[in-house]
Amino acid sequence: MIAAPLWSYIIKRFLLLIPTLLGASVIIFFMIHMLPGDPAQILAGPEATLQDIQNMRIRLGLDKPLPVQYFMFMERLLTWNLGNSLVSGFPITSLIVPRFINTLKLATLSIAISLAIGIVLGIAAALKRNTFIDRVVMIFALLGVSMPVFLLAVLLIVIFSIKLQLFPATVIGSSPSLRHLVLPSLTLGLIGAAPIARMTRSSMIEVLSQEYIKTSEAFGFSRKKIIFVHALRNALIPVVTVAGLNFGYLLAGAVITETVFAYPGLGRLIVDSIFARDYPVVQFGLMMIVALFAIVNTAVDVLYALINPRVRLE
Amino acid sequence: MLKIEDLKVHYRGDLGLVKAIEGVSLSLEKGSSLALVGESGSGKTTLGHAVIGLLPHNAVVAGGDILFKGKSILSMKREELRRLRGDRITMIFQEPSAALNPVFKVSSFLRDVLRKGRGSSMSEKEIREEIISLLRKVRIPSPEDVMEKYPHELSGGMKQRVLIAAAIANNPDLIIADEPTSALDVSVQAQILRLLDELRNKMNLSLIFITHNLGVAAQVSDKVAVIYAGKIMEIAPTPTLFESPKHPYTIMLLKSIPSIRKEIKKEGLAAIPGSLPDLVSPPPGCRFHPRCPMAMEICSKEEPAMVEVERDHFVSCHLYTEARGDRS
Numbered sequence: 001m002i003a004a005p006l007w008s009y010i011i012k013r014f015l016l017l018i019p020t021l022l023g024a025s026v027i028i029f030f031m032i033h034m035l036p037g038d039p040a041q042i043l044a045g046p047e048a049t050l051q052d053i054q055n056m057r058i059r060l061g062l063d064k065p066l067p068v069q070y071f072m073f074m075e076r077l078l079t080w081n082l083g084n085s086l087v088s089g090f091p092i093t094s095l096i097v098p099r100f101i102n103t104l105k106l107a108t109l110s111i112a113i114s115l116a117i118g119i120v121l122g123i124a125a126a127l128k129r130n131t132f133i134d135r136v137v138m139i140f141a142l143l144g145v146s147m148p149v150f151l152l153a154v155l156l157i158v159i160f161s162i163k164l165q166l167f168p169a170t171v172i173g174s175s176p177s178l179r180h181l182v183l184p185s186l187t188l189g190l191i192g193a194a195p196i197a198r199m200t201r202s203s204m205i206e207v208l209s210q211e212y213i214k215t216s217e218a219f220g221f222s223r224k225k226i227i228f229v230h231a232l233r234n235a236l237i238p239v240v241t242v243a244g245l246n247f248g249y250l251l252a253g254a255v256i257t258e259t260v261f262a263y264p265g266l267g268r269l270i271v272d273s274i275f276a277r278d279y280p281v282v283q284f285g286l287m288m289i290v291a292l293f294a295i296v297n298t299a300v301d302v303l304y305a306l307i308n309p310r311v312r313l314e
Numbered sequence: 315m316l317k318i319e320d321l322k323v324h325y326r327g328d329l330g331l332v333k334a335i336e337g338v339s340l341s342l343e344k345g346s347s348l349a350l351v352g353e354s355g356s357g358k359t360t361l362g363h364a365v366i367g368l369l370p371h372n373a374v375v376a377g378g379d380i381l382f383k384g385k386s387i388l389s390m391k392r393e394e395l396r397r398l399r400g401d402r403i404t405m406i407f408q409e410p411s412a413a414l415n416p417v418f419k420v421s422s423f424l425r426d427v428l429r430k431g432r433g434s435s436m437s438e439k440e441i442r443e444e445i446i447s448l449l450r451k452v453r454i455p456s457p458e459d460v461m462e463k464y465p466h467e468l469s470g471g472m473k474q475r476v477l478i479a480a481a482i483a484n485n486p487d488l489i490i491a492d493e494p495t496s497a498l499d500v501s502v503q504a505q506i507l508r509l510l511d512e513l514r515n516k517m518n519l520s521l522i523f524i525t526h527n528l529g530v531a532a533q534v535s536d537k538v539a540v541i542y543a544g545k546i547m548e549i550a551p552t553p554t555l556f557e558s559p560k561h562p563y564t565i566m567l568l569k570s571i572p573s574i575r576k577e578i579k580k581e582g583l584a585a586i587p588g589s590l591p592d593l594v595s596p597p598p599g600c601r602f603h604p605r606c607p608m609a610m611e612i613c614s615k616e617e618p619a620m621v622e623v624e625r626d627h628f629v630s631c632h633l634y635t636e637a638r639g640d641r642s
Binding site for chain 1: 366368395396397398399400401404405407409412413414415416417418419426427430464466477480
């Protein structure tokens, strides 16, 4: 059951998305325009005359003042009429949407793996503090934090696709199946599990030394109940924040992993489009990522309020 | 009902063994209340924790026994002890704000306590009614609202009432209250003390009241044990202790209580010079002798035995041992 103040908190958080996204759209728009290189010139080709380039500029609307261009950009965004790619000529919607879904799949699976492994290991390390188990977990976490993601990706490919031949190393086509998702999500999931394990461990250790845990002991609750209900709920509060940030990183920063596994995600599309100076694709792709990131962060805030009643006070 | 026999509890520390409790014997009948009075570090909290089986990991029981209804708590299996806690023996804590889990509503805390004590046979509706009646018993106004609140939405006094409600939820035999009013406003203190006294009479509970405040002890106890450096110095029925204290330490403690009736300006408020001895290597003989104004030669050599100076009034002091005859 959710109390009325919580609803108003949730609505408030989601209303705050509007100014956030507006601000982001301004920043993205002007950043793209500050990039070196003239898209009209690139599009017109190396042999184009000055007149050709000027015509191209007019066609793209690049001759208009910047604020006008910004409103044109917003209009296209809000009416979901994104236009065509400058390079391939395909509608941008058909380029971005499937990639976006692929990225979402990968990020969700990765974060699920991170949370499952990170929380279990973190609790184990906290309960067995200063023992062999704790050491092993902490070494794992140190490796996870310091190992470059491409190295782990390559290691997993060597082990699981080349030696054991269990899972495919690369994606062929534009819609990866669950089998294709295993190795990339394992890579990102393992790397992401490291900070979550460390956070869970330290937070759990702190919570277990609190007075209210002593209360639970004095009232004779079972150890299982104390650890997994009374303590864990408190210990997860900072973990949720870390996991939320990690999710944002997975949405946008998984480019390297996507490249290693030839995974058709949004990150790779954006990077490829930057190299090709395909600015509309970059703009709308970034907007999608920012929007998703903002929504995820809001969802994390709400989740945070659900498990930590004290933040609802404001 | 509760019998502590020559209990010794030591802590393993970096500097050696800290002899926190050194041969304490006490007994408590059903429905009566004992105040354990001492300064911080005297071992009163350790004693409370030993009774409920909650000693920290670095504590060692070096001797003696604690019998609850004739059964040794110290030799109980962990599971058996766990069933006892929160059910037959419960505890109330010093800092109500820290003692309540911040992410659970009052109702879910009390539900957990009730379910633990009475099994899962109670329906949700019965539990709700029981929670409301418990909150009424501890004089919480509009219990239907309070049960839906989180700890941070309640005042300190309210939180302590919630903890008391949890402590009495399963009709325990014994409640250990560890400085339950020290963190509260003075006006709230009096209310909580009155509540505890009332509940004890109504529910026929036994109460161990741990406090550094003799004034508080006077209000809630039938019997007071004055503890110093891990040893009991004097134990007597409450009125007797206040009318005719025998041990120099008790006398000095009583003098250090500010009172409206006393002419403070003239006499000043007495303080006890010095501080608690090092419990790794406590002073030989009587542990209080370095601070005692009446110390004699024998005090630093021989440990005084417990002497019954009048009915139910015991003192551990050489002023009242065999030597007393020679002096008069």
